[in-house]
Amino acid sequence: MIASHILEAALEKALSTGGDYAEIFAENTLTNRLALVDGRVETVLGNCSCGIGVRVFQGTRSVYASSSGLQAENLMAAAARAAAALGQGGAGARPQLVDRAYPNIHPFMQIGSSMAPAHKIEIIREAYAAARDYSPQISQAQVGLSDVDRNILIATSDGVRLTDRQVRTRLFVSAVASEGADNQTGTEGPGALMGYELFDTISPAETGRSAARQAVTMLSAGYCPAGRMSVAIDNGFGGVIFHEACGHSLEAEAVARNMSQFSGKLGQQIASAKVTAIDDGTIPNAWGSVNFDDEGVPTQRKVLIENGILKSYMVDKLNGRRMGLPANGSSRRQSYEYAPTSRMTNTFIAPGDSSDEEIIASMDYGLYAKKMGGGSVNPVTGEFNFSVSEGYMVRGGKICEPVRGGSLIGKGSEILMEIDMVGKNLDRGQGMCGASSGSIPTDVGQPMIRVREITVGGRE
Secondary structure, eight states: OOOHHHHHHHHHHHTTTSOSEEEEEEEEEEEEEEEEETTEEEEEEEEEEEEEEEEEEETTEEEEEEEESOOHHHHHHHHHHHHHHHOOOOOOOOOOOEEOOOOOOSOOOSOGGGSOHHHHHHHHHHHHHHHHHTOTTEEEEEEEEEEEEEEEEEEETTSEEEEEEEEEEEEEEEEEEEETTEEEEEEEOOEESSOGGGGGTSOHHHHHHHHHHHHHHHHTOEEOBOEEEEEEEOSGGGGHHHIIIIIGGGBHHHHTTTOSTTTTOTTSBOSOTTOOEEEETTSTTOTTOOSBOTTSOBOOEEEEEETTEEOOOBOOHHHHHHHTOOOOSOEEOSSTTSOOEEOOSEEEEOOOSBOHHHHHHTOSEEEEEEEEEEEEEOTTTOEEEEEEEEEEEEETTEEEEEEESEEEEEEHHHHHHHEEEEBSOOEEEEEEEEETTEEEEEEEEEOOEEEEEEEEESBO
């Protein structure tokens, strides 16, 4: 992508005003998107993100400059801007770059840019037809299909030069069920770090039907009652609560600044002994996986919480300096336009020893949150509010009528202590996570869990 002698010269320039570490990130990423709405293909979009970013450290100070394009003059100009922003100081030595290779544990075969448009349209039409045909109550369906081919290069003043190619594919279906003026929406969005071989294991039709089923079910649902009660949160995307309410608070960007509810708590109990939570960027072909992070550090399987005890944080290089901890493959960014920072990859609660049936049977009265929606969280306090997009009341240990309009309200540190049953059926769901370094693909997951008591928002 860029010759080593040019990278070495740019790193030398970046260190010319007293920096003690410099890094170059270059990328050439092609993204394709198709969207089908009400039976018509309305979007066919191809986008190329091509550019470089230069970052320089001086102790715990950091400056970042970026430029579109991969030309040598653009790179040198960005390096000069970063050096000038850092200030005055002694010149650094010119690094000698050595190519380093890590095993590719995320193979891909059918790259999106090589697939015929007709084949892509066939996929989205199959999902659309399944959603619309599910019920006459389905009034609208939208299907999106995206594929990303991300080629990156990282060079550092430590003398390391790395390249990687990351291929992702995702299908997204939204279905609307209507009755009079009442509308309810269901969604599904499976994806993976692989090409169109994804559809050897994921059925577009089943994805469409699943989104439609959720919409139709909620259309006939009554309103969720409000109050304190037991809640069973299903597996897969139910893990979004841990991701948002607790995961962000375990990222070094928040921890290092004492802006996390878990700052300074390594080795302390922060969760029920039933809870073990993991961030693992090494899961083959998982949506949030990478071979190495956007600082060139190999991804790891990090046990964040083990049997309720806080074991580790997700650490990037800059915040690792602030905390006195080594980077552990947790630094990510949307593109060259963003400086990287600590972020999640595939984050999940590990399986426990209860069956789903045992969890439901244990509840005399409560809510079964089969599918979670969006929400908000304050990472400093851990206070959150998440909608339940598909819920059911539980009475006498049995799942009863569907309810809509429910929400879960609480505090991350408190909900962790209230998890008293953890199921065996781990599953993960795919999403996009936004933060200071942009929007990145992440997996969330868990088996079914029971929260002994939590505030449920609804109607009195």
